[in-house]
Amino acid sequence: MSPRTNDSANLDLETREKPYLDSNELIINMGPQHPATHGVLRVILKLDGEKVLGTECVIGYLHRGVEKIAENRTYTMFNPYVDRMDYVAAVSNGLGYCEAVEKLMNVEAPARAKYIRVILTELNRIASHQLWLGTHALDIGAMTPLFYTFRDREEILKIFEKYCGARLTTHAFRIGGCQYETYAGFEKDVKNFLSFVAPKIDEYETLLTTNRIWLERTKNVGVISAADAIALGVTGPVLRASGVKWDLRKAQPYAAYSEFDFEIPIGTNGDTYDRYLVRMAEIRQSLRIIEQAVNGIPEGPIMAKVPKVIKPPVGEIYHSIEAPKGELGYFIVSDGSTQPYRLRVRPPSFVNLQALDVMVRGLLVADVVAVIGTLDIVLGEVDR
């Protein structure tokens, strides 16, 4: 499948060849304060000169015990907390949580609410990918895309702010539907955004897609084969760039996704460049989905009949959605009280971060930065 795969399974630190020149390899702490680790990730690099012999991720600097907090909050009270995990894709987190609880309670959100959810989630996917693109390009040394993407992400945040008053940690959805009806002019704003952003995506691509330095820095860097990716549980664009056509929006449709026509972009080599292309294509697909949704948004209630005090029946549920970074799953165990007995989040960043070691073995320090960028991790989600 891929021209160059790192044989991931049997690479442990003992079997490495004797490092060149110096008997003890250079050990470098990349992070927790480092411009390229996107927050407080700490990567311990074992280097031979500039070659990476192995990595070890030290996480937990941002651990707030979100899962434990859930056990002491009611289902409704916990809803805003999930926004603080992947804070650049807060809407997706909220959607996953609300749908999981709804599934546990056997309620279904009304059609209009589902459509609003889809629109906002896809907008958030674009925002998340834009932020990823800016920081990823900055890691590789291109300063300018960051400012372009932030300029355009601003328009999405404006829509969020007009809809629910918050820009980043939106808390847009409630269990059973949406709290707010769309504001007057919502459709117009979204349509304006669609026509505004489409040429901007081309603009990013002119800066990077055929840029020779960009190609050299990303092609055949951080290659992960489809088999390795599946074995490591990698999901999202990272998995799709390795050529696996797996997208929960198609595989197990939730919200209103089954009603829309869109494609799953996949890559072939599973390298950093393919992941870049896949994400760029995903932005375009998201635009398609938003366009269909905003044109076909039905009238009707936005809230299903949900009791004031949410008390799901005894049982357990696992529900996962396709967040911008991959499969975001919520496993909730209910003992019939107002608070979850146990709540466990399957964050995509945390699982994808596992692949870092496999992807960077044998590459150079500069590639570690590129690979951390391409994995698109958010430390709030990794550490929770």
Place this chain on the structure above:
Amino acid sequence: MPNFVMSYLGSTVTPGEAGNQFWALIYVLIIFTGVSVAVIAMNWIERKALAHFQVRLGPMRVGPHGLLQPFADALKLMLKEDIIPAAADQFVFWVAPLIGLLAAFTVYTVIPFGPSQAVSDMNIGILFMLGVSSLGVLGIVVAGWASNSHYPLIGALRSSAQMVSYEVAMGLAVVSAVLMTSMNEKGTGTLSMIGIVQAQQQQGVWFIFKFFPLGFIAFVIFSIAMIAETNRAPFDMAEAESELTAGYHTEYSGLRWSLFMLAEYAAMIAVSSIAVTLWLGGWMRPFANLLHAPAWDFIFSLFPGLTFGSLAAIAFVGVTRMPAHSFFKIQRIGLAVFAALLGFIALLLLAIAIVGRSADASLAARFNEGIDYVYWFVLKVAVFMYLFIWYRATWPRYRFDQLMRIGWKVLLPISLGVLVVTAIVGVIVS
């Protein structure tokens, strides 16, 4: 005093050459302050230009349009605590920025701003320049080592390997330009910087256009290598922010850090000056050999005044476009004063150009000539400085192994080939 002034103005050779120590010293001082001012201006221009590349405004608060920002920065850096890490090698840590600065500034002693507008005209000028600018790497290596920390060490190793590699391609490109100086009737070349420009003058062609495309290829190779030599994007591996935090100057702060920056920008101007001297005709105005009538001389000598005039006009437009709110009053006055200053300089330059248009040996004529030389030289260098900013805004950073591959496997063979072909063509032509 008038004797001193005239002793230089009457001379047609550089002060160093004439053994005129007084003027040589004055020149050193002028160049030192000039380069420092240029670095400060470059700082502001880079921040503003980069900001406008990136759809933002850049510094706007300190002074009108952030004009005083570099001074505020300098003040801040000077007042900051000068931290020397406990584990660092105190003396070497202290001396490292000075090495870089010294190397960057020593180069200016042989840069010819005009046929007599240089400190000295060494007959090994270009050799001296290459040698001294290669000393700059010592400052970086030693700084990385003395910090006693991993990131600076890796940065220092990267940059020393990088600079040593690109010096080879750079030197070969320079040699092919030097070879072109020998393509006259006598067949005698020169290594002197002034001699190289004069050779272009005599042959009636800038070396970038000589034996097209040979001169052009050598020029392109040099301009790639000079980016690598000065550790600028896209070859800024040594201080790659996203990889090595700040590379060799990670542990530096305050004044000592600013000395590194000063050295970097001074080196940028220095290598641009070499490129201008070798390939772009140095101080010569464009079309000096095509349009050589005195009338053309006069028209081209109006350019410095017109440039300052248009800058003044832009500044005045800025004054009128400032919001009318009283909050902007001081800024408006400041910008107006700045514009008036520019306008005054413009008028002065125009007056000199008009008064000194006769080609006699009068004071005004000599002044006029000197201003023309310096103006065209600085203008050409400024184009390069703008390119440096443009590159930085546009391109991602190369990886270290790719950089070495380009240096050794692409630039070196091409520059060798250009050198050989230039020699063959030269023999055939002469």
Place this chain on the structure above:
Amino acid sequence: MAEITTLHYLVVAAALFVLGVIGVLTRRNVVVVLMSIELILNAVNLNLVAFSRMWGNLHGQVFSIFITVDAAAEAAVGLGILIAFFRNTETINVDEIDLLKW
């Protein structure tokens, strides 16, 4: 101060030469020993150039360029050997380099 003659340069060169010899004979660190050898070669160069000026021809200068070439070659090979040796024995001290084979 008196006029500077060739002898002055020769004295400086001799001093550098002796310093270099002391370094080669007494230091343990191979890198410093190699640097001392560079010092010796420089002293010789200085002599040659001084003589070149004394006789008024350039043969001395040309020869000093040859010595510079030699010094570059020596540094490259010497440091190459040093690295190879360090990789195997993890020492760069002359008095520990007493194996003919490893």
Place this chain on the structure above:
Amino acid sequence: MNPGMNSAFNSGMAPVATPFFFYMLSGLAIVGGLLVITRRNAVHSALALIVTLLAVAGLYLMLYAPFVAGVQIIVYAGGIMVLFLFVIMLVNIERSSKERRFNRMWPVGLAAACALMALFVSAFVKGRALFPDRMMSLPESSNTQQIATMLYGEAGRMGQYTFAFEIASLLLLVAILGAVIMTKKKI
């Protein structure tokens, strides 16, 4: 001062205070040399050696050898010393700075060096008359050209040193190959 220096092209470096510059530069060179052999830290030694090399380059300029001075700066200070610093960093071992600086036989070495110095001193004292007390002034502006003529020859004629020069290039080639092969990971 020297005769024949009044023409503008010939004056170059020499006109002022030749003895002052000579004593300053030679003082720098000798102090640098002393530091090279006495510093415990190899990087300090290397920095001292750079000072010496630059001072010697200055002396070359005073001896009407600008090309040799330029070569000295480029090859020694810019090239060889960077190589030295590079290697010092690669083999940077902490313990070397705490160990003995001198080898066990240092008294013998010092004695031998002192004997050599005595020899030099006696040679200079006794043979002082042998050195003609003259300094020719060489044409500085065509220095590079004359060296080139000696190395490469001119107009189809081989120069005096052309053959030796080619051999030198061969020596460099061998040195490059040797260095590359020796530092390769696996031989």
